[in-house]
Amino acid sequence: MKQYSHWDHVFKLDPEKPISDESLKRICRSGTDAIIVGGTDGVTFENVSDLIDRIRPYELPCALEVSDLEAVVPEFDTYLIPMVLNSQDKHWLFDVQHQAIKEYGDIIDWSQTLAEGYCVLNPDAKVFQKANCTVPQAEDVVAYAKMAEHLLKLPFFYVEYSGMYGDPDLVRQVAAELNETRLIYGGGIQNAAQAEEMSALADTIVVGNVIYENIEAALETVPAAKRKKEDGVR
């Protein structure tokens, strides 16, 4: 079984946002399954290096979600390559990844490199605007999930509400389509109840912004996600 198939809960840390040593320690010792480092803007080699150096001592799995080639730091366990399925441009779906592979293909460790099929559903999110997305209908999202599972056989399908809590009904419809491809839910999880709700539907939930807004609430999402999994959901 692949390491990431145990991930029920992950925290996503934005290298542009400051975090105290004490908060970082609590996040890393929270019982979460992994840390993803990633952000839309202001991701640099320096701030990524700094963050991974501070996370590494806690010995939990670390993934870098690659958004900027200049910021690929070679100390992560896993590199996640987002492909924005509902971008209007081939650029964000395929061409940036192609350019990256053209440049770095010979040194990439493919066993550590995993594609994420992203579906960005919050039109106010920075990533939605940056990647020139369109708002898909529910049936579009379901068809993206089918493509991810059956045609592209992607390891991850990422329903990203970035900054906004999502629609559980849509997440449920997507979950029903996925078997081999793991469903990641991210966006707007602010408390244990929301973590529990989305954990009942998605394989992995990602908790991000609330770390910087309310660390106590962020920490409570970990046992909530684990509790839901122990109930045997998904």
Add this chain to the structure above:
Amino acid sequence: MKQYSHWDHVFKLDPEKPISDESLKRICRSGTDAIIVGGTDGVTFENVSDLIDRIRPYELPCALEVSDLEAVVPEFDTYLIPMVLNSQDKHWLFDVQHQAIKEYGDIIDWSQTLAEGYCVLNPDAKVFQKANCTVPQAEDVVAYAKMAEHLLKLPFFYVEYSGMYGDPDLVRQVAAELNETRLIYGGGIQNAAQAEEMSALADTIVVGNVIYENIEAALETVPAAKRKKEDGVR
């Protein structure tokens, strides 16, 4: 082992082009591994139905390369879904496929449905123009192959020179990148010598136009491809 991993040689029949019963019989009894039905223009439900009904009695594997949703006939063993990697438009890489899945996703038999990562290398080909392709450099093609193999894990990478004999050096470079993903070569194979040359490099060669121009030469490509494989190449 998957059925298509035995394919050394396939004939591609264009449903728009007439073929006599005698020629069709010789093609189907040639020892080729499979027939692909597909074309760029003028593919209709009627001409595809007509052709598959004429091929079926010969009991060899038949694949439909889907180019027009209106022409998807439900009698094939395999459905090949081309994704044009070097198109400039997301449309030909991803969106037509997404629309098809949105419409027909519930009735698709996924075990019969396989994505082909297409790289179209002849700027004079109809498919190049229709899919608004760019001419990639050798290193672009190699990077596409790496994406197909490692990131997208596509079953097929299709080097398509459509109507023009290709560059064996480039095919060799691509072949060196592929292990799990099978390399299909198509384009301009007119005789046994060319069949032998490309068979030494690619997993599968596709022979098309010459069927309609010189059936004797077309038939000679089958033993040529098989001979090369028996030599133990690839």
